[in-house]
Amino acid sequence: MPLVQxxxxxxxAERLGQQISDHINEALVEGLGMDPTDRFQIFRTHAPxxxxxxxxxxxxxxxxxxxxQILMVHxxxxxxxxxxxxxxxxxxxxxxxxxxDVLISVVENGxxxxxxxxxxx
Amino acid sequence: MPLVQxxxxxxxAERLGQQISDHINEALVEGLGMDPTDRFQIFRTHAPxxxxxxxxxxxxxxxxxxxxQILMVHxxxxxxxxxxxxxxxxxxxxxxxxxxDVLISVVENGxxxxxxxxxxx
Amino acid sequence: MPLVQxxxxxxxAERLGQQISDHINEALVEGLGMDPTDRFQIFRTHAPxxxxxxxxxxxxxxxxxxxxQILMVHxxxxxxxxxxxxxxxxxxxxxxxxxxDVLISVVENGxxxxxxxxxxx
Numbered sequence: 001m002p003l004v005q006x007x008x009x010x011x012x013a014e015r016l017g018q019q020i021s022d023h024i025n026e027a028l029v030e031g032l033g034m035d036p037t038d039r040f041q042i043f044r045t046h047a048p049x050x051x052x053x054x055x056x057x058x059x060x061x062x063x064x065x066x067x068x069q070i071l072m073v074h075x076x077x078x079x080x081x082x083x084x085x086x087x088x089x090x091x092x093x094x095x096x097x098x099x100x101d102v103l104i105s106v107v108e109n110g111x112x113x114x115x116x117x118x119x120x121x
Numbered sequence: 122m123p124l125v126q127x128x129x130x131x132x133x134a135e136r137l138g139q140q141i142s143d144h145i146n147e148a149l150v151e152g153l154g155m156d157p158t159d160r161f162q163i164f165r166t167h168a169p170x171x172x173x174x175x176x177x178x179x180x181x182x183x184x185x186x187x188x189x190q191i192l193m194v195h196x197x198x199x200x201x202x203x204x205x206x207x208x209x210x211x212x213x214x215x216x217x218x219x220x221x222d223v224l225i226s227v228v229e230n231g232x233x234x235x236x237x238x239x240x241x242x
Numbered sequence: 243m244p245l246v247q248x249x250x251x252x253x254x255a256e257r258l259g260q261q262i263s264d265h266i267n268e269a270l271v272e273g274l275g276m277d278p279t280d281r282f283q284i285f286r287t288h289a290p291x292x293x294x295x296x297x298x299x300x301x302x303x304x305x306x307x308x309x310x311q312i313l314m315v316h317x318x319x320x321x322x323x324x325x326x327x328x329x330x331x332x333x334x335x336x337x338x339x340x341x342x343d344v345l346i347s348v349v350e351n352g353x354x355x356x357x358x359x360x361x362x363x
Contacts, residue, residue: 071190107355
């Protein structure tokens with residue numbers, strides 16, 4: 001039950017939102033071995049100025065900010081995470097989103113930290 | 122100091138936002154023993170297409186997505202969390218929100234990870 | 243790579259958004275020793291009623307809610323966090339935002355939980 005939260009410019013979302021959604025989901029399936037139906041994504045679209053970034057941080061030429069936050073269960077080694085980041089970035093690059101503009105952040109919780117449509121008790 | 126972030130359809134928020142807010146707060150009071158005044162909620166309303174989900178994941182018939190993220194201090198056993206989820210879902214069901222459409226996710230931090238209106242130092 | 247998410251009233255963001263952005267960044271530089279270019283902020287602006295709070299919780303007189311969520315690597319002792327909160331609140335006070343109205347919450351992850359514009363592999 002990863003929950004993916006994507007913050008991006010409104011114009012980019014209007015143009016490519018559906019493709020971004022599909023590509024991120026495929027990348028989680030590939031990178032994490034996730035069930036493809038385990039798809040929960042929240043798109044938050046922004047007006048100019050709401051996404052603030054430095055164009056140079058980490059030694060890259062950043063032109064915009066596409067923030068992808070992934071909340072998922074603590075169970076993956078670092079190498080799996082790195083492969084998943086690359087899978088996301090590669091796919092987005094294929095639709096014209098520059099790797100330099102992507103910020104991915106992972107937050108982890110436990111299996112007991114989810115309710116997904118039905119009770120366990 | 123739980124912080125509750127609710128992402129839902131704009132039309133649902135307009136129709137039931139106040140009741141959803143009240144019911145979630147009451148459920149945290151009941152489920153976690155929370156002080157009823159310890160109420161911090163952020164509603165984020167969405168246009169069609171911004172909340173992406175699979176209608177079948179976890180073996181339920183999902184028709185929309187009501188995402189409830191709860192950031193709270195790490196101090197509750199799993200059973201308490203499960204009871205809290207049930208308390209939320211039961212109350213929302215009472216106002217016509219299907220349990221199948223609810224996604225609850227918990228993220229935990231420590232007591233030192235909050236500033237709520239006044240300094241400790 | 244802290245990621246800072248600010249939820250605030252739309253009118254406040256229009257009036258003081260740029261200053262809030264600058265002051266929070268300076269406070270992270272001062273409080274955490276952060277690289278000033280390590281600036282990633284997401285502003286989410288809200289209509290009345292979307293930010294729900296109790297005006298009395300924690301013994302303060304709260305008039306509005308300015309929520310500042312900081313996602314950062316787990317590496318700072320509690321005292322450093324407290325100093326950072328004070329640095330944020332002091333600066334915001336200087337532009338007319340009451341400390342009582344500020345809610346800061348920290349979530350932590352690891353170094354391996356970030357992708358910021360280029361791959362590690």
